[in-house]
Amino acid sequence: MNAARIGVIARLELTQRVRSVAWYVLLGVFAVLLVAVTALSFSATGMAPDDTAGATVFSIVVYFVLLLVVLVSPTLSGNAINGDRDAATLAPVQVTLATTGDILVGKLLAAWVTGLAFLAVAVPFLVLATVSGGVSIAVLLVSLLVLVVEVGVVAAIGVGLSGILARPLFSVAVTYLTVAALVLGTPIAFGLATAASHTTVESRSRNLEPVYPTDVPTVAPECMTAAPGQTEPLPQCTGGSGFIEPQYVCGEWTTSEYRTTRSDHVWWLLAANPFIVLADATPSQFVDGYPRDLFGSIKVFIRSAQLSPEVRSEYDGCAVQNSSDGVITSEDRIEGTTPSWFVGLAVQIALAALLLWRAAVRTRTPAKRMPPGTRIA
Secondary structure, three states: OOHHHHHHHHHHHHHHHHOOHHHHHHHHHHHHHHHHHHHHHHHHHOOOOOOOHHHHHHHHHHHHHHHHHHHHHHHHHOOOOHHHHHOOOHHHHHOOOOOHHHHHHHHHHHHHHHHHHHHHHHHHHHHHHHHOOOOOHHHHHHHHHHHHHHHHHHHHHHHHHHHHOOOHHHHHHHHHHHHHHHHHHHHHHHHHHHHHOEEEEEEEEEOEEEEOOOOOOOOOHHHOOOOOOOOOOOOOOHHHOOOOOOEEEEOOOEEEEEEEEOOOOOHHHHOOOHHHHHHHHOOOOEEOOEEOOHHHHHHHHHHHOOOOOOOEEEEEOOOOOOOOOOOOOHHHHHHOOOOOHHHHHHHHHHHHHHHHHHHHHHHOOOOOOOOOOOOOO
8 A cells, every 4th residue: 555645546536526615514514513512511510610511511511422423423434445346436546556554544544534524623623622621631632533544444334334335325224224223222132132132130128117015904996106296295105104105126027039230241232333432442531420411421431331230239227227338439349340442342343344355355456257237447
């Protein structure tokens, strides 16, 4: 591969997109949507100086950019190669010094830059959320870096499928389905797999039980307990001493069993989800042990899914209960679990690389076989 030839191909692709009026209309619509999302996010989170509005709005804007890229990028990259073949502009490029690798990488870079244009439009809104407070430099840099990589992965999937499939419309549709499998298919598979996985939990408990004295003579039933709203003892109560206070003793232990779902066996199904990767890779920010932005909330969810349920639970109502005992904060849970973002990102990159390799095989010239009806020149 040659860097100069790759640059020429990428520049030609970008020039064709820049000349399109629809491209500027799309960016304008995206900017308007960002204005609305940012305004609504600030309104929902509040603008007090001591709150975490900035961190929350920042995470919402970043996720909105990723959502728009996921929705738009398949259309821009899903016909990168077969679209040129269908328009009879691919063959003239293939007879030049440009190799198959040059063509694929050049079109990938063009699709990647096209997706990053949405991120460039979102920069002012991200700066606004950062200036408003609550966003650290580490969160800003890591989230943007992961977002850039995710844009490249989606672009690579689209370019790869455009080289494998002969029909542009079909390749765009398959690109959407592939991205949908990562974004929507992974949580659906996780939910179904979690619901299908069960375990039995044994629960033991005991409580304090009231015992009334039996050596008090002629105790009327109404003297045993107070009626609602009654504060004074009834005249017929023994000796006028008022209500009889019961003594409390520990009851017997009771044991029961119930079935509960478990997600610790199937949590890895969510690892390749782009939104999970972004949340899990971004450094966490906490207030009193609990997340202060959307990244942290989603990270707590995926990390909690790794924990196996306790097979035995016990509650002793006779023991002195301390409200602080056994309280596990979100920060403790994240620190006690394993990050999964690098595994999910590796799966995405491996999928994109496999598709690009297969596209290179299908695009390489001279071709031994081509699909029926494929236009060459």
